[in-house]
Amino acid sequence: MTVARTLARRHVGAVEDFVEGEFKVFDLGGRPVGVVKTDQGFFAIRNRCPHQGADICGGTVTGTMVASEPFEYDYSEQTLVVACPWHRWEFALDTGESFGRVTNKRLVTYAVEVEDGNVYVMMKGGRTP
């Protein structure tokens, strides 16, 4: 017998409760999860840098420099990262991967759904309210 894995939908507030570019951190089933509103939608990550465990949601949400020719900087607004406040390692908000491949470690990310002006984080386990 197989058990279907379900995603629990956890309500974290109304859209207007969020300020663009600033994380709000929630305790969701014992896990610290940061949710941030951006011009590309909402993103949710676990509030733990995979490098040394810092509260990464205290870091900056920003675009970043993408690969370029030497001394020809190319800043991309579209590439959203969070930069850890401890060592400034950058991780892509959408995939959780290290931007620029400075490490193979990655953030834990969660899908976010917005429905009728409310924001929900999709997490494994638990029951859907």
Next chain:
Amino acid sequence: MTPPVVDCEHHVIVDSLEDLAPHMTASWAKRLHMGEFAMPRSGPHPGTELEFRPGQGGADPEAAAAALAPDVTHVVLVPSQPLVTSGWLGHAMAMVFAAALNDHVVERWLPADPRFRFAISVPAHDGEAAATEIRRLGGHPAAVAVCFSPVAASLGQRHYHPIYAAAAEHGLAVVVHPGGFEGNVVGPAVLGGVGPRTPEDTFCLLPQVAMSALSGLVFDGVFQRFGDLRVVFAGFGFGWAPPLLWRMDAEWRGLRIEVPWLTQAPSAVAAEHVRFVVDGAVERHPGTWALASMLDPGALVWGSDRPFATDGAEDALSGVQDGEARARITGANPLDSFGRLGAQAPAVV
């Protein structure tokens, strides 16, 4: 087939201006004679008073060839005296001197032994003039590298780009070697603090020049511009490099946005492009060799440093117990570093 054994750093000495005068214009030869020009010391490092008389192998190509270990299959000749010219203020004279010495190597040294290859000596004061000299001789089948000692500009700076471009055009490695006047006068690369006051200062602090050079090469994106370039640090040893590369990686992880053209870690860039000639004279401590484990297996190459070194090849690699590692350092790694060596059939004596 005999396994390749490549001596990546065998110096050439010239005893007399008379050997070089035929390779410069009569007016330049006259200019040097009028100026009571003295041949730079064959042991250019301050405090070194070694002399190499004909017959001892320093200035006599036949004697040098006879002194080679029988298992050596290739020798990269690195003329010693042009390196000193990074301390000269006469840039044009430095180039004339180096060009004449290059011709001397081609005419006198290459015919002496089929194992001899050479690095084209180019004073680095004037990048375009150096590039012209590289292009003059870059097509010679025995040319495998260019060689210079750093001047005050970082090796990452545009100052050197004409040299890198000309070397890359011809598939030549770039050998970077101390000139002996580091920190002494305006011109050659600087050392930190107040500068050296004793020969001991100079010897011990030379890795500062190499550290600045390596950092500049990698962070300034030289290898993004010149994708096929290989740079060989000779005369600096390697023990300074592993901790530096570790630190460069650590800083890059946090400050990647400052150098976004680096799409891989600095140590990975160095692994692809940079090699280090083991300084067997000073790098004997087992701890130094433990540091080698932090480097890419392809990073180290062997050079005899003849005629300056007093040791043979075995002593220079005394810290390498593993036979395979030893074979890489003397064979595979040099062949990879000096691409033009591999392009030719192995020399058989």
